[in-house]
Amino acid sequence: MGAKSMDNRKGIALVSRRKFLQLAGLSGGSLILGASLPGWQPAWASGLEADTKLNLFVSVDSDDTVSIICHRSEMGQGIRTGLPQVVADEMEAEWAKVKVVQGLGDKRYGSQNTDGSRSVRRFYDTMRKMGASARTMLEEAAAQRWSVPVAECEARAHRVHHKPSGKSASFGELAELAATQKVPDDASLKLKPAESFKYIGKPVPTYDTPDMVTGKAVFGQDVVIDNMLIASIERAPVLGSKLEKLDDKAAKKITGVIAVERLDGGIEPPLFHPLSGVAVLATNTWATMQGRKALKLSWSDTPHAQHDSASFIETLKQRVSEPGKVITQHGDAQKALEAADKRLQATYSAPYLAHATMEPVSATALAKEDGCEIWACVQDPQSVQAHVGTALGLPAEKIKVNVTLLGGGFGRKSKPDFVVEAALLSKKTGRPVKVVWSREDDIHHDYYHAASAAFFEAGLDKDGKVSSWLQRTAFPSIGGTFAPGADHPAPFELDLGFADMPFAIDNRQCETAQAEYHTRIGWLRSVSNIQNAFGVCSFADEVAHAAGSNPEEFLLELIGPDRKFDPSQGEYKYNNYGESQEKFPVDTARLKEVLRRTAAKADLSSVANGRSSGEGWGIAVHRSFLSYVGIATKVRVQNGKLEILEMHCVCDVGLAVNPDRVESQMEGAMVFGLSLALMGEIKMEKGAVSNSNFHDYPLLRIQQCPAMSVEIIASEEPPAGVGEPGVPPVAPSITNAIFAASGTRIRDLPINRHLTLA
Amino acid sequence: MELTVNGEKHQIDADENMPLLWALRDLLQLTGTKFGCGAGLCGACTVHADGMAIRACLTPVKAVAGQQITTIEGLSSAGDHPLQEAWIKHNVPQCGYCQAGQIMTAAAFLEKNPSPSEADINQAMSGNLCRCGTYPRIKAAIKDAAASHPGKGDEINGGEVNG
Ligand code: FES
Ligand code: FES
Numbered sequence: 001m002g003a004k005s006m007d008n009r010k011g012i013a014l015v016s017r018r019k020f021l022q023l024a025g026l027s028g029g030s031l032i033l034g035a036s037l038p039g040w041q042p043a044w045a046s047g048l049e050a051d052t053k054l055n056l057f058v059s060v061d062s063d064d065t066v067s068i069i070c071h072r073s074e075m076g077q078g079i080r081t082g083l084p085q086v087v088a089d090e091m092e093a094e095w096a097k098v099k100v101v102q103g104l105g106d107k108r109y110g111s112q113n114t115d116g117s118r119s120v121r122r123f124y125d126t127m128r129k130m131g132a133s134a135r136t137m138l139e140e141a142a143a144q145r146w147s148v149p150v151a152e153c154e155a156r157a158h159r160v161h162h163k164p165s166g167k168s169a170s171f172g173e174l175a176e177l178a179a180t181q182k183v184p185d186d187a188s189l190k191l192k193p194a195e196s197f198k199y200i201g202k203p204v205p206t207y208d209t210p211d212m213v214t215g216k217a218v219f220g221q222d223v224v225i226d227n228m229l230i231a232s233i234e235r236a237p238v239l240g241s242k243l244e245k246l247d248d249k250a251a252k253k254i255t256g257v258i259a260v261e262r263l264d265g266g267i268e269p270p271l272f273h274p275l276s277g278v279a280v281l282a283t284n285t286w287a288t289m290q291g292r293k294a295l296k297l298s299w300s301d302t303p304h305a306q307h308d309s310a311s312f313i314e315t316l317k318q319r320v321s322e323p324g325k326v327i328t329q330h331g332d333a334q335k336a337l338e339a340a341d342k343r344l345q346a347t348y349s350a351p352y353l354a355h356a357t358m359e360p361v362s363a364t365a366l367a368k369e370d371g372c373e374i375w376a377c378v379q380d381p382q383s384v385q386a387h388v389g390t391a392l393g394l395p396a397e398k399i400k401v402n403v404t405l406l407g408g409g410f411g412r413k414s415k416p417d418f419v420v421e422a423a424l425l426s427k428k429t430g431r432p433v434k435v436v437w438s439r440e441d442d443i444h445h446d447y448y449h450a451a452s453a454a455f456f457e458a459g460l461d462k463d464g465k466v467s468s469w470l471q472r473t474a475f476p477s478i479g480g481t482f483a484p485g486a487d488h489p490a491p492f493e494l495d496l497g498f499a500d501m502p503f504a505i506d507n508r509q510c511e512t513a514q515a516e517y518h519t520r521i522g523w524l525r526s527v528s529n530i531q532n533a534f535g536v537c538s539f540a541d542e543v544a545h546a547a548g549s550n551p552e553e554f555l556l557e558l559i560g561p562d563r564k565f566d567p568s569q570g571e572y573k574y575n576n577y578g579e580s581q582e583k584f585p586v587d588t589a590r591l592k593e594v595l596r597r598t599a600a601k602a603d604l605s606s607v608a609n610g611r612s613s614g615e616g617w618g619i620a621v622h623r624s625f626l627s628y629v630g631i632a633t634k635v636r637v638q639n640g641k642l643e644i645l646e647m648h649c650v651c652d653v654g655l656a657v658n659p660d661r662v663e664s665q666m667e668g669a670m671v672f673g674l675s676l677a678l679m680g681e682i683k684m685e686k687g688a689v690s691n692s693n694f695h696d697y698p699l700l701r702i703q704q705c706p707a708m709s710v711e712i713i714a715s716e717e718p719p720a721g722v723g724e725p726g727v728p729p730v731a732p733s734i735t736n737a738i739f740a741a742s743g744t745r746i747r748d749l750p751i752n753r754h755l756t757l758a
Numbered sequence: 759m760e761l762t763v764n765g766e767k768h769q770i771d772a773d774e775n776m777p778l779l780w781a782l783r784d785l786l787q788l789t790g791t792k793f794g795c796g797a798g799l800c801g802a803c804t805v806h807a808d809g810m811a812i813r814a815c816l817t818p819v820k821a822v823a824g825q826q827i828t829t830i831e832g833l834s835s836a837g838d839h840p841l842q843e844a845w846i847k848h849n850v851p852q853c854g855y856c857q858a859g860q861i862m863t864a865a866a867f868l869e870k871n872p873s874p875s876e877a878d879i880n881q882a883m884s885g886n887l888c889r890c891g892t893y894p895r896i897k898a899a900i901k902d903a904a905a906s907h908p909g910k911g912d913e914i915n916g917g918e919v920n921g
Contacts, residue, residue: 215790
């Protein structure tokens, strides 16, 4: 996603205690380590420069507590367990004595932008080094204390042991002396061999679970600050629209309402600016909501008020049926199509989607003359620093960002518009302000996943072999949220499962068609992989059936020989999720292995799949976020009614650092994918979203959730993405199963437009 | 107005139509009970009133004055309710936001139906959404809690339960 810069200078250094305490808000701490980390910023997303030499920390207290900073945001993916467990393992710390400390927003940590399924893969090696470095320094401290060679000292289970004499000292006892040791350089660091891992690759229990089941966990919505006001904001319903008239007399009469404030907005490109709005501030949430209902206001007209999602999707379908902008070209797809024995075409579409995190976004701010403190559920605290700083006219370092737990993120909480609202309102009122978004606010004012259309055409030769493949897609780019003029899918969106389509077809062509934005477009869990995989995996299945082949065998042949390939061609440079292709190649052997195992979960024979039984299996496999995931789904279709009977996931995510959290992310991805495929649809009429809450933007409920399984392929490859790659293959596995069961091919999502859900 | 929450009496100064959710969260600072939809559609705000699971977002405070309100903070004194233990054992939560509501719904339901079938669980839990998709583990944890504490639900009736 966008330009990336990376700095591979890695090294571990002692940082001053003051700096550590300042970053973490910790007390005590004798051994404090920092590590410089590779930096990564989507430059267009945050406007931050890519600062590269930054730090992450671990400390040991004299009471034996090992504090490990988690600088990434926890939103259900288990990162506050996953990264610290790596450090603890290398360090020989006992998990029960580890305290996880949430890092404040600070550039010195490196990127804290928790998206793109990259926390573990980006920080795994560094975390190991941090742990190993701490262990080495503790061993050296023990050697010094006992005046013995360091080779005779060994850290084990939170103590350092002197092997010859059998004496030992706890980490806490050694902490102070350890802090005075020289920091080992990278080259001399000895990492643990994989067979002696205690926590890495093991299902370490989630750090925050005990607090979550007792109501103690603090989310953005839960922040309480003395003397704070609560704000509820009525916002412009259409992009670009501004407040015209306001009558707030009735609102101000509501008991508990303290103030009514305007927020300027209507700026394009929308970036992370607040929308034009009117905030009602009160001493409690109920009063602010009542006050808001009593507002009388009107909004200015904008060209986006013509936007209608249903006709927009029709327009996109029309546009993808005509020649578009060529992105990549292998052989001569057009000529091969003309020479084909059999030609097949299909057009797919998918609607706008909203994130609908269970916790609607919320932020609390206390703005002062010379700085501002924030408490919020954000995926990227540094982006908050930058945007709040700009809005208040303060340097970013003057914005202190405390990251709470996130009640779901999925990409929504990496956009800090709601935090800027809180900061501006605090400045206007001179009091701490918590902005509470309601579910309606959340559904009405999201950064939506783009509506899309895609056209596919394949040519088969006499033997039923695919000789040509043309694919063309159109959807408003995320780029439109950040820069004017974006009116085609951008290359970084084609990187996500479209231009890197893995089929070994001699003549193939990838194109885009025009699509302009009319609302704020943003990234949602797995981003354009959603529509890209839906198109590619559906069409491959269609061609398989047309060729009279078993989908597994057909796909294996289509993917072709085992190879590692670079999808780049000409102007088009494949970004590979910001990683090198040496470390994370596009590897068809891994994809095929996932495919075989996925197919083994299903029964793809024509006997099992039949219109008479009304039952059928579908499969789909897809590489995204450097991981390979296959989904096998069994459905029953009877009298226009659809029931999802089973769903199985097979994944190769490289090394699974915490297999239990990998499994839970895949379960979550299946549920997320089921919601979007079966019932996910944001509708826009006259430029405004017409859905409002879970009755008309439904999510999958427990009784609709099929029996599931997750198979994680054991792998020694470096850890790859986990949070997102489970989502893309879900939708096509379902529609492929529906076809197998009923002969009905669903090409326009969501599925409940065509079939009733059981 | 007086509210009894987790066994403690509180005097609150609130509009009698204020939903219990906001009285709990804003006035008593019991933030374990969550705001998910404000419309009875998600179950994140579930608490008990005299042992019955209710949606706090739709319940005006006047409707529960005089009743015993239990929130997630008061479900057990040490976080050791059989469901809380089962939730930890199955590592149920992802983001955790819906989980207080899930547990409160399940707790009231298990009191009434200590050995539920899969269909019973589906029905009882159908009003609680989880965007993170923890449904398979919620089911497993409820079954586990029911199996390992077969008598739990019958404490009210004082009877024996086969399990
Ligand atoms: S917040 Fe009460 S049901 Fe959703
Ligand atoms: S755990 Fe996140 S919504 Fe249920």
